[in-house]
Amino acid sequence: MKDIRILAIESSCDETAAAVVRNGRDVLSNVISSQIDLHTLYGGVVPELASRKHIENINPVITQALLDAGVTLAEIDAVGVTYGPGLVGALLVGVAEAKAIAYARKLPLIGVHHIEGHVCANLIEHPELEPPFLCLIVSGGHTHLAMMEDYGLFRILGRTRDDAAGEAFDKVARAIGLGYPGGPKIERAAEKGNPSAIEFPRGKVDGSPYDFSFSGMKSAVLNYLNHAAMTGETVSQEDVAASFQQAVVDVLVERAVQAAEEFGQDKLVLAGGVAANSALRRALSVACENRGIRFYHPSPVLCTDNAAMIGAAAYYHLIRGERSGWDLNAVPNLPLPG
Numbered sequence: 001m002k003d004i005r006i007l008a009i010e011s012s013c014d015e016t017a018a019a020v021v022r023n024g025r026d027v028l029s030n031v032i033s034s035q036i037d038l039h040t041l042y043g044g045v046v047p048e049l050a051s052r053k054h055i056e057n058i059n060p061v062i063t064q065a066l067l068d069a070g071v072t073l074a075e076i077d078a079v080g081v082t083y084g085p086g087l088v089g090a091l092l093v094g095v096a097e098a099k100a101i102a103y104a105r106k107l108p109l110i111g112v113h114h115i116e117g118h119v120c121a122n123l124i125e126h127p128e129l130e131p132p133f134l135c136l137i138v139s140g141g142h143t144h145l146a147m148m149e150d151y152g153l154f155r156i157l158g159r160t161r162d163d164a165a166g167e168a169f170d171k172v173a174r175a176i177g178l179g180y181p182g183g184p185k186i187e188r189a190a191e192k193g194n195p196s197a198i199e200f201p202r203g204k205v206d207g208s209p210y211d212f213s214f215s216g217m218k219s220a221v222l223n224y225l226n227h228a229a230m231t232g233e234t235v236s237q238e239d240v241a242a243s244f245q246q247a248v249v250d251v252l253v254e255r256a257v258q259a260a261e262e263f264g265q266d267k268l269v270l271a272g273g274v275a276a277n278s279a280l281r282r283a284l285s286v287a288c289e290n291r292g293i294r295f296y297h298p299s300p301v302l303c304t305d306n307a308a309m310i311g312a313a314a315y316y317h318l319i320r321g322e323r324s325g326w327d328l329n330a331v332p333n334l335p336l337p338g
C-alpha cells in the first residue's frame with residue numbers, strides 16, 4: 001500500500017505546532033514553537049497575544065516540519081488541523097492555514113478534535129494499541145474518563161464538574177507563588193515535599209462515580225494558605241505542592257481503576273498535558289500492574305500540545321473517507337465525538 005503522509009497543524013492554545021506523520025503512527029517531524037516565555041510575563045495565557053504569535057510562527061513552523069521530514073508539499077497527501085476545542089482566535093490561525101494549503105494543493109482537509117488528538121498520541125509510541133480502550137484525559141481544559149470505542153468515537157463515562165485537573169494545578173501554583181506554567185512547577189516543588197503533610201479533600205460527586213471535582217481541592221489549598229497567613233504559621237511551598245499533587249493523583253487513579261474494573265477493560269490510556277506528571281504515571285502504573293491492566297502513556301513531549309498527535313488522529317478519519325468542507329471553522333467548545 002502507498003504511504004500516506006499527513007501534514008498536521010495545531011494552534012489551539014499557546015503552542016504553534018506542525019508535524020508530518022506517515023501512515024498514522026510514524027512521526028517524520030514534530031515541530032513545536034512554545035509561547036510559554038511570553039505568557040509567563042502575564043501569569044497565564046493571554047488569548048489575543050497567543051493569536052498574534054501563532055500568525056507570526058505558523059509559516060516558519062510548517063516550513064521546518066517539512067524540512068525535518070525531508071518532504072515537500074508535493075509529497076503530502078492530506079492536511080489535518082485542530083478545529084476545537086480551544087481559544088477561538090488561536091484555532092482560527094491553524095484552521096485558515098490548513099484550508100489555504102489544502103485548497104491550493106487540492107488535498108483532502110481533515111478537522112480534528114484536540115482531545116481526540118491527545119488520546120491518539122498514544123498510538124504513535126504503541127504500534128500494537130487499537131481501540132476499544134478506556135482513557136483518562138487530563139489537560140488544562142479537560143478532565144474526562146471515556147471509552148474510545150473506535151477511532152474517533154468516544155463514550156464519556158465521567159467528566160469534571162468544575163475545574164480541569166491541569167487548571168487546578170495552574171491555579172494552585174499561582175496561589176503558592178510558583179507561577180505559570182503550574183503543572184511542571186508543582187511537580188518539581190513536590191519532589192522536595194511531604195505528600196502526607198496536609199490532608200486535602202478528595203472531592204467526590206454524589207451519584208456520579210466517574211465525575212470529578214477539583215475546585216473544592218483548590219479552595220482547600222486557598223483556605224489553608226489564608227489560615228496560615230492569619231495565624232502566622234510558616235507555609236512549606238514544597239509540602240503544599242506535594243500534598244495537593246497527591247490528592248489529585250489519588251482521585252484520578254481511584255476513578256480510572258474503578259472504571260476499568262466495572263467496564264471490564266484491560267487497557268488504560270492516559271492523555272493530555274497532565275499525563276506528563278511523573279507522580280501520576282507512577283501511581284497509575286502500579287495500580288494497573290496490580291490489577292492486570294495494561295497501562296499506556298505518551299512520552300512527555302507528546303503529552304502536551306503537539307501536531308504529531310493531530311496527524312495520528314487525522315489519518316484514521318482520512319482512511320475512512322471522511323473529509324472536512326471548505327467551510328471548516330474554529331469551534332471553541334467542540335464536544336468529544338461520540
Ligand code: KG4
Nearest residue numbers: 139140141166183184273274276277304305
Ligand atoms: O494538554 P495541554 O498541553 O493543553 C490543553 O489542551 O489544555 O495541557 C496543559 C496543562 C496545563 O494545565 C499544565 O499545567 C498541565 O497540563 N501540565 C502538567 C504537567 N505538565 C503540564 N500538570 C501536572 N504535571 C506536569 N508535569
Ligand code: ZN
Nearest residue numbers: 139273304305
Ligand atoms: Zn491540549
